Amino acid sequence: MTTTPRRNERSRRAILDAALQLLSETGYPDLTIEAIAARAGVGKQTIYRWWRGKGAVILEALTDTAAEPAALPDTGDLRADLRTVIRATVAEFADPKLSATTRAITIETLSDEALAEQVRDQLLRPQLDSVKDRLRAGQAAGQARPGLDLDLTVELLFGPLYHRWLLRNGPLTEAYADDLVDLAMSAIAP
Amino acid sequence: MTTTPRRNERSRRAILDAALQLLSETGYPDLTIEAIAARAGVGKQTIYRWWRGKGAVILEALTDTAAEPAALPDTGDLRADLRTVIRATVAEFADPKLSATTRAITIETLSDEALAEQVRDQLLRPQLDSVKDRLRAGQAAGQARPGLDLDLTVELLFGPLYHRWLLRNGPLTEAYADDLVDLAMSAIAP
Amino acid sequence: MTTTPRRNERSRRAILDAALQLLSETGYPDLTIEAIAARAGVGKQTIYRWWRGKGAVILEALTDTAAEPAALPDTGDLRADLRTVIRATVAEFADPKLSATTRAITIETLSDEALAEQVRDQLLRPQLDSVKDRLRAGQAAGQARPGLDLDLTVELLFGPLYHRWLLRNGPLTEAYADDLVDLAMSAIAP
């Protein structure tokens, strides 16, 4: 029987808060463990003891805060509901403040396979799955083609969005969101 | 009359070559200016004199090497031609060796606006534009809807691909490429 | 209550030893912090943490080693005793090996006021004071004029010596030492 780690919750919170603060202040590449420890009033060791690196800290900070599963509305109108979610995502990406954390975690993801899995499973999948569920309901309601590969379809909606955002390949506006949904819908609708 | 900067071409090549070598050996996060300079037999100052950081070096190395515009084939069959290009891109992303550089430059892109612009204009746009041209030809040939927003359509093809690759959201196989093209085509075709 | 600086004595010794070694090998101007750190198996930061520069390191190395107060003999014959000490100093200056450290610290002294004070108080003064004491005893014994300014008199003995050494203004031999003492004695004796 393993002894439960006598972990200091006060320190944990201070570290996660400090990390998010510093992230928005200095940007991810300039974020350091040293600074987090100092800001949190915590020894560096305490961070290294419980996390594998700054990526892991940020990930926990994120999942800890935005833990809501973001259930998708079902108004009965598939196109409208997709508009709602795509518009929301576009808005989040367009806001430098909000997209900072996503950007941060995405960077780390690119060179840390293990972290990438966690991010995918804990942050990305829940979001995509809720859309997938809505699409499935749409199929049942006859608003989406029965044969659709739903995983692929979800990517058809979010992929272009991430692409434009990451590669800065164009403006992220509400009109863009609507156009994207409309184009995707022509592949989705029966 | 401004004096032409008497830059040493031999050094420039040595630096770019060394950068690409080291990139494939150690990966981007562990790539250092110091190592590039040592490998190239060059003073660090010579790198800092002409580039803003390792991101800029890699970018130039990339654009310098793969400068070919990658003209798209036009067999008359739009779907087949798109399959060709998407399959090729999937193959590139699936190969750890080849995708290392793209991954590298994408990382830097995420936190360097200026670099991002250069990457977009010199690497990304030429690729996307060639596909856009093919789509336009497809419209003329009646294989694509006349009203399509071609920029959006191109993103519809490549976005999901980047999304899956960056976020490791699924396998990158030839079958995936084909399914993606088929799904996109149902939004493209008249 | 201030926390005692938990300084690593092993590192301190390794640094001082390495510094003295390198000093005799390469000479002071070519002595670098980098080399000291490497030789000592120590991070550069550890040197910068505890010393202000290479001058300070050498000073501590010197005071740490040659901490003996060098008590002057008193045979009852003032002239003979002064000969002894001046001959010893001449011999030290004439030996390239031994004078290397003195030369080194003197260089740094010339452009570092704070260091100069430390050198004066910790290395120079003890030596001069022991001679001053001997002179005072000489006065009591009637071998030196009662009215002598002893500080000045000490400088009269050592000044010419340093002058000849620093400015390379003549040979540093035993005969020179004796002549110097004799000349000075004619100003000292009643």
Add this chain to the structure above:
Amino acid sequence: MTTTPRRNERSRRAILDAALQLLSETGYPDLTIEAIAARAGVGKQTIYRWWRGKGAVILEALTDTAAEPAALPDTGDLRADLRTVIRATVAEFADPKLSATTRAITIETLSDEALAEQVRDQLLRPQLDSVKDRLRAGQAAGQARPGLDLDLTVELLFGPLYHRWLLRNGPLTEAYADDLVDLAMSAIAP
């Protein structure tokens, strides 16, 4: 027959002037060839072509400026004349501005044998010799002992002075100068 070097006098002057300026502004250890060249509006090569290093530049600047042989007065009173010259030297050393150059050249002297010789022959010896001449005249006039080693005697006068100055071993005042001369005179006078 060697061709006369077609040296640019304008550049030479600019370099020497710049060197002296910078010396008084930044101090000798922070004086760089690079800065001299920039200040003088001259290529670095031009300096390296004609001098062996910053020590040599300063030396030439010094000998070029203070070329006056500084003939010693002979009022018939040896003690008074020595007071004059020692007071003047003390004053020079006490003035931070004036002593900067001497200090600079002395530093370089300590680790450059060849330069040391030049300094000794071109700057130091002329000064000492003029005092030596005065002492010789003093001997003829019966104000100095006939048997004196004049080289040693000169050092007896200047040595303590340099010692006090270099090692910062006490104040450099007019009273000090007078006391020093008086003490030395008691070794000089018959």
Add this chain to the structure above:
DNA sequence: GCCTAACCGAGACGGTACGTCGTGTCTTAAT
């Protein structure tokens, strides 16, 4: 008065060391 070498300014180059920063580990003292 022309020709042609040497000299000039400018500054890029391969290097070395600088002093700083952050890493991840280790040690200490205090809960």
Add this chain to the structure above:
DNA sequence: ATTAAGACACGACGTACCGTCTCGGTTAGGC
């Protein structure tokens, strides 16, 4: 046993100068 604090070995950072090396442009003899 965990914590805050921070020293430690290490390695890269970006900068400053070093002394050497082209580059054109200019300048001063020798013809």
